[in-house]
Amino acid sequence: MLFQSQFYVLVFLPAAAAIYYSVANWTIGRQWVLIGLSLIFYGWWDVRFVALPVAQIAATWLLARVHERLQSRIPLIIGVALNLLSLGTFKYLDFLLASIEAASGMTLPRAHIILPIGISFFSFQLISYLVDRMRGNAPIYPFRSFALFVLLYPHLIAGPIVRHNELVPQFAADPRRDGLWARIGIGLVIFTVGFAKKVLLADRLATITDPLFSQATTRALDFGEAWTAALAFSFQLFLDFSAYTEMAIGSALIFGLILPENFRRPYLATNIRDFWGRWHISLSNFLRDYLYIPLGGNRHGALVYVCATMATMSLCGLWHGAGWTFVFWGLWHGIGLIVCRGWQQLKRPLPGAAGWVLTMLFVLVGWVLFRAANFSTAGSILISLSGAGGISGALQEIPLLIGAAFACALIPSAHEIMNRLTMPRPEFAFGAAALAVYCILEAGRGPPLNFIYFQF
Amino acid sequence: MRFKMQVAAADSTRAWRRFVKLFVATLVTSLAVIYFLVLVLDPYDSGRMTNLAVSGVVDENPRTANASRGRDPGFNSVVIGNSRGQLLDPKRLSDATGLSFVQLTVPGVGAQEQLTLLRWFIQHHRQIGAVLLVADPVWCTQKLGPPASPFPFWLYSESPFEYSLNMLDTKALDLAWRRTLLWLGLRKRSRPDGYWDYEAGRTWAFRPETPINFTPAATQVTSPKVSFPAVTLLQTTLASLDSDVPLAIVVPPVFFTELPARSDSNADLIAQCKGALEEVAIRRKRGVFLNFEVDGEIARNPKNFMDEVHYRAPIARIIEADVASALSAAK
Numbered sequence: 001m002l003f004q005s006q007f008y009v010l011v012f013l014p015a016a017a018a019i020y021y022s023v024a025n026w027t028i029g030r031q032w033v034l035i036g037l038s039l040i041f042y043g044w045w046d047v048r049f050v051a052l053p054v055a056q057i058a059a060t061w062l063l064a065r066v067h068e069r070l071q072s073r074i075p076l077i078i079g080v081a082l083n084l085l086s087l088g089t090f091k092y093l094d095f096l097l098a099s100i101e102a103a104s105g106m107t108l109p110r111a112h113i114i115l116p117i118g119i120s121f122f123s124f125q126l127i128s129y130l131v132d133r134m135r136g137n138a139p140i141y142p143f144r145s146f147a148l149f150v151l152l153y154p155h156l157i158a159g160p161i162v163r164h165n166e167l168v169p170q171f172a173a174d175p176r177r178d179g180l181w182a183r184i185g186i187g188l189v190i191f192t193v194g195f196a197k198k199v200l201l202a203d204r205l206a207t208i209t210d211p212l213f214s215q216a217t218t219r220a221l222d223f224g225e226a227w228t229a230a231l232a233f234s235f236q237l238f239l240d241f242s243a244y245t246e247m248a249i250g251s252a253l254i255f256g257l258i259l260p261e262n263f264r265r266p267y268l269a270t271n272i273r274d275f276w277g278r279w280h281i282s283l284s285n286f287l288r289d290y291l292y293i294p295l296g297g298n299r300h301g302a303l304v305y306v307c308a309t310m311a312t313m314s315l316c317g318l319w320h321g322a323g324w325t326f327v328f329w330g331l332w333h334g335i336g337l338i339v340c341r342g343w344q345q346l347k348r349p350l351p352g353a354a355g356w357v358l359t360m361l362f363v364l365v366g367w368v369l370f371r372a373a374n375f376s377t378a379g380s381i382l383i384s385l386s387g388a389g390g391i392s393g394a395l396q397e398i399p400l401l402i403g404a405a406f407a408c409a410l411i412p413s414a415h416e417i418m419n420r421l422t423m424p425r426p427e428f429a430f431g432a433a434a435l436a437v438y439c440i441l442e443a444g445r446g447p448p449l450n451f452i453y454f455q456f
Numbered sequence: 457m458r459f460k461m462q463v464a465a466a467d468s469t470r471a472w473r474r475f476v477k478l479f480v481a482t483l484v485t486s487l488a489v490i491y492f493l494v495l496v497l498d499p500y501d502s503g504r505m506t507n508l509a510v511s512g513v514v515d516e517n518p519r520t521a522n523a524s525r526g527r528d529p530g531f532n533s534v535v536i537g538n539s540r541g542q543l544l545d546p547k548r549l550s551d552a553t554g555l556s557f558v559q560l561t562v563p564g565v566g567a568q569e570q571l572t573l574l575r576w577f578i579q580h581h582r583q584i585g586a587v588l589l590v591a592d593p594v595w596c597t598q599k600l601g602p603p604a605s606p607f608p609f610w611l612y613s614e615s616p617f618e619y620s621l622n623m624l625d626t627k628a629l630d631l632a633w634r635r636t637l638l639w640l641g642l643r644k645r646s647r648p649d650g651y652w653d654y655e656a657g658r659t660w661a662f663r664p665e666t667p668i669n670f671t672p673a674a675t676q677v678t679s680p681k682v683s684f685p686a687v688t689l690l691q692t693t694l695a696s697l698d699s700d701v702p703l704a705i706v707v708p709p710v711f712f713t714e715l716p717a718r719s720d721s722n723a724d725l726i727a728q729c730k731g732a733l734e735e736v737a738i739r740r741k742r743g744v745f746l747n748f749e750v751d752g753e754i755a756r757n758p759k760n761f762m763d764e765v766h767y768r769a770p771i772a773r774i775i776e777a778d779v780a781s782a783l784s785a786a787k
Binding site: 428436 | 474476479482483486490606624625629
């Protein structure tokens with residue numbers, strides 16, 4: 001089920017909220033209701049997929065209980081290994097086989113396993129819990145609370161990646177507590193903002209990017225086409241992913257639950273470190289706390305810092321997709337982060353505008369690597385972008401690109417809306433509802449397009 | 457927790473409750489009004505819920521516009537096919553046969569979409585003059601898959617529920633508005649007979665490279681040894697037609713390089729598919745089968761084609777004349 005489908009907006013969400021609030025005074029009951037709704041939501045694609053997160057959750061919870069009993073780290077290590085094994089099998093096995101084939105020249109059988117959606121997200125959440133157990137920072141939760149922390153449908157498929165200690169304590173709070181109407185009202189507004197970004201902008205940008213990146217696999221794009229493709233994808237990726245996040249945060253708010261921030265207008269960043277403080281924040285925080293710092297971070301000398309950064313960012317790339325282009329995208333950003341930190345230590349800051357231009361060009365080049373089917377396609381597009389293949393062709397769909405650029409720069413993030421929307425004015429309710437109506441009508445035009453991050 | 461929400465002060469609870477109620481009331485009321493209006497205005501002129509005083513639609517997309525054309529009582533005969541039947545002029549066919557043809561061809565569609573349109577036409581006509589099916593290789597598939605591009609099967613569905621589930625969108629709203637303007641005389645109706653000349657406004661530029669040593673297979677029609685699911689479905693659909701209704705199945709011409717090569721393993725399968733289509737035609741009292749997909753003068757002359765598979769107007773005139781003669785002979 002997709003957030004922007006008419007079925008979700010007009011049937012599932014209202015029905016889910018009605019059922020949830022009908023048992024709101026029963027703490028255990030409302031948690032089971034949310035678990036049931038989340039399983040229906042997840043199983044909507046393919047009911048067979050439901051078994052995987054349920055099995056991973058059950059195994060992780062049982063191993064945490066064993067750890068509690070034995071006070072040995074071994075069950076937790078087994079738990080981390082099991083979750084990584086699941087992720088590795090479903091997401092990376094074919095990639096591994098293809099890499100071995102390429103390196104050795106052998107022909108190996110492929111597994112052709114269908115990637116269960118959201119596996120990267122729920123596996124990471126389970127691993128973070130196990131690591132926190134090792135650090136003594138995670139209690140044993142009742143099974144239903146633990147299961148709901150992972151399964152809660154608004155964040156299950158594509159985040160934000162939530163920590164157990166951010167979410168589980170909220171399950172005990174009565175959703176009808178003070179601020180009920182404010183949470184529902186703000187949730188509706190945030191959901192509508194995400195809905196509009198998805199159906200009015202991101203899906204329209206997809207009609208530009210998909211054919212251009214596809215054509216780039218067979219021919220060199222001209223200068224105008226290459227810039228159109230790169231800009232359109234840059235806007236599309238942010239608008240699509242932030243739209244999902246906003247619909248997730250908005251949906252959760254309607255149930256009285258607050259999910260963490262994931263974006264803070266990243267295309268306003270003036271350096272690459274700033275960019276990573278604004279882009280996919282829940283993943284950045286996860287990688288920082290569970291990978292970068294354990295690898296040494298920046299407190300053990302320059303060499304450790306460089307190695308930790310490059311390792312973290314290459315794994316960040318690999319997390320996004322089972323392909324070498326993703327790994328190189330991560331390495332590209334790793335280099336950017338290292339150079340940026342080095343420059344900042346020189347204490348010679350660039351003027352804001354120059355920093356912004358450089359950062360955006362750097363990010364844009366990265367997105368070409370990220371989106372292209374392979375290195376040769378990425379190389380071809382980058383050559384066209386640079387003008388080395390000639391300055392010909394014009395930028396296409398300029399009004400849409402300008403509209404998308406303004407949306408990226410001006411639309412506040414979910415938490416900005418949460419914190420700023422303090423005056424519930426009637427005209428704003430009318431305006432938001434009118435926008436929601438238009439989005440519902442637009443969403444009915446055809447089969448909904450998947451969110452880009454579902455493939456990760 | 458590193459994030460928190462400014463919880464509304466107690467004195468603003470009332471304001472927020474009003475905000476939510478206004479949002480929900482506006483949303484529900486607007487959607488209900490729009491939905492009701494769209495159903496009443498019948499944007500596709502499908503005649504399911506209401507029958508307005510005005511006929512036809514303002515819609516250039518044949519996938520949806522054919523719902524109106526297919527039930528138009530002004531026509532008693534139909535051309536079914538994809539873009540390879542598009543250039544057959546219903547007016548010329550009507551003049552030559554004394555019948556009244558409507559074009560229900562849709563570019564880019566497969567056999568299932570064509571069958572859906574044929575069923576729609578049959579359902580909405582008590583007296584049918586003739587059916588002309590332009591059958592290209594989409595009928596020869598051995599496995600019916602999902603359509604290559606979206607097709608509104610719901611619009612032609614027998615289920616009003618399926619139809620009504622698809623009425624809440626901007627396209628339906630736009631067409632409902634256009635239909636209102638048509639009713640008020642402020643817009644012109646889209647061509648009722650569905651004819652569209654794909655040569656109009658285009659420059660003929662077909663310059664094929666003839667492959668060296670290309671030898672087409674003998675373009676024969678052989679008895680089918682395997683079954684073709686689309687042809688079987690066609691047989692079933694035609695069973696609902698009076699046995700006296702004339703049927704013409706035309707296999708359209710292609711530039712000779714598109715004919716199966718002698719070395720092509722599919723050549724025999726294509727010959728069998730034609731055989732299956734011919735059987736469907738000749739089983740009927742007044743059925744004819746015309747195979748233009750042969751090597752010869754038409755296929756060898758690039759001036760006869762817009763591209764490898766789309767013939768030009770002079771060839772359309774030949775096909776129309778041959779169809780008219782064959783239908784006359786079948787009386």
